[in-house]
Amino acid sequence: MTTPVIEMKAITKTFPGVRALSDVSFDVRTGEVQALVGENGAGKSTLIKILSGVYQADSGAVLMNGKAVHFRHPVDSLRAGISTIYQEFSLLPERTVAQNLFLGREPRTRLGLIDAAKMRDETKEVLALFAAAGRIDPDRIVGELDVATQQVVEIAKAVSTGARVVVMDEPTAALNEAECEELFATVDTLRERGVAIIYITHRMREIARLADRVTVLKDGEVAARFDEVPAPNEIVRAMVGRDIADFYAPPASPDEVGGLVLSVRGGGNAVLDGIDLDVRRGEIVGLAGIQGAGRVALARALFGDAPFERGDVTLDGDAVSFGTPRAAILGGIGLLPGDRKSEGLVLMQSVRDNGMLTSRAFASLWSSDRRNAHSDTVRMDGLLDHMEIRAASYDQDIRALSGGNQQKAIVARWLSMRPKLLIFIEPTRGIDVNSKAGIYHLMRDLAREGAGILMISSDLPEVIGAADRVLVMQAGRIVAEFPHGASEQDVMHAATAESEVAA
Known part of the structure; x- marks a missing residue:
């Protein structure tokens, strides 16, 4: 077993009147997809925001490659190689694909000007990793792209920063079936490149398709850990305490x-x-x-x-x-x-x-x-x-x-x-x-x-x-x-x- 890229130990976080996380431990390794699942309010978002530097834990520790790290701001997390892709994208719709990928770290000429040609070429190199590359023009305005293509741009942005850990929060929520398959191919590409992926989803079929391991949160605590992906019914039972068969109402008589x-x-x-x-x-x-x-x-x-x-x-x-x-x-x-x-x-x-x-x-x-x-x-x-x-x-x-x-x-x-x-x-x-x-x-x-x-x-x-x-x-x-x-x-x-x- 390799040392986890990220290891969160005994994380506890309390908001006024609410304990969001209680003694939660979680890790993800190089080149694996770790599914993080649970009902709304189970604590997934809070855990990820602590990893991303949005929140600070009340107690517990975050280790990166075995060394303790302290993220006081999202920029700290990003600089350490952790990129989080939320459901609401962080792209600037009026700027181009290339401008979004290199926002705040644009390559410069010797005169200190933005080197647009170099930025465009490097964008093409990053996009070449993805199946959707052929339809993405680095000079295209992001707001003109469909949701699936914007998501590829978000992931490409993470890769371009050298991210070693990518967090995906419900990435298929607004995608159709064909677009989902493209996303899955992108996840496979990242895994092959050694990127560690934390994948948050409610969809059992996506877990079966992508995940190497599964962690289930419930009421701010770890309800179950699976080192191999189990049958969907086991995951659902850990999440909500009942079987999938109980979810559907009886058919009409x-x-x-x-x-x-x-x-x-x-x-x-x-x-x-x-x-x-x-x-x-x-x-x-x-x-x-x-x-x-x-x-x-x-x-x-x-x-x-x-x-x-x-x-x-x-x-x-x-x-x-x-x-x-x-x-x-x-x-x-x-x-x-x-x-x-x-x-x-x-x-x-x-x-x-x-x-x-x-x-x-x-x-x-x-x-x-x-x-x-x-x-x-x-x-x-x-x-x-x-x-x-x-x-x-x-x-x-x-x-x-x-x-x-x-x-x-x-x-x-x-x-x-x-x-x-x-x-x-x-x-x-x-x-x-x-x-x-x-x-x-x-x-x-x-x-x-x-x-x-x-x-x-x-x-x-x-x-x-x-x-x-x-x-x-x-x-x-x-x-x-x-x-x-x-x-x-x-x-x-x-x-x-x-x-x-x-x-």
Whole structure:
């Protein structure tokens, strides 16, 4: 066994009234991926911020290559060779890729001027390590790049500083399936170069794909250590004290499934073709498929964002044609977007205001008087209570809530509109394991109350476990249907088999 690059011994950290970490020990070695997992609030972020110099521990020690180090500032950690990549990138969007990589340490000419040519050449050398290098121009403005490419730039920035330890905090939270694979290849490249990687994630499949060892935190303490990656169920049990099987609500029984809420026949547009789709009251229908199969395009068509150009759609037995999201909302359709922070929330507004965004936008003029405004507020607070949202106050900014509670606030927003059909896109993206269970049971409760649920997810076990029926899409068409509990192999085969497209 080699000496750990980083070793954190008996770390304890207390904030006013809260012990965030208690006697936590953790280490990572050269050329390995150590997964750090736990629920939101388990202490992962605090531990990493101590390693990064953002916080100082109350007690305990941090060793680097066996020698004690003291990071009083993030710059100290960075200079020691530790680079942390948070979910919110630290890139400057108005500067180029090269300028971001060498920010604050730009190469200079003999006259003291920035050597732009050298900076560009060195950027190309660093980017050559990554699969995405071919599509990244060192002179490209970072704000013009997609999220996956910006993440490569963040990692390249860490490599360019000579980082020996790279911390990745939920790196796939905003990536699609193909982009995730590129990230995994990048992690493999870093590992081969001897970089030690601390990988924070809630996704069991990523742990199985990448990790060499796993450390589980719970309530600020080490709940388990695994020197080899165990079955997902063991990790989940260490995190939350129950099995994966308990996370999904039981499927709908035959007497819980009612009449048609939604029916589409021959639906199509520039992306979709020949869509035949039924969603009944009381059931959850899952949409599976690889990236670009048309799942999100179908959601957008139903929601009037990129409408059907042909075919027939009925909602609650009435023929409808929604040309705009406004029309779809008024017709009884709600949609929870895949990226809640950029598409679903106003982060600087309160929990209550976020819950009331849609109802206020569609309120009639008479509802603006104070009595009705007060009544609307009371009703929204009741819905937020019903969602069991954990918040110090509904007046606090929603950005302070966990991902699961933010998602519940968006659900409360749609419940205030009494929708007939709710479309969930990536319903548990960036949410910890225990909060995922809450979302699954919430969807089931909404279905039992009479709504139809259409769920789109890139997490195949999630689709299979939470849905009553799974529809598989490929090239803009629905090509297969499976009942609850189908195997991942069968669903994936249907999503990728060339014969299905030609059928």
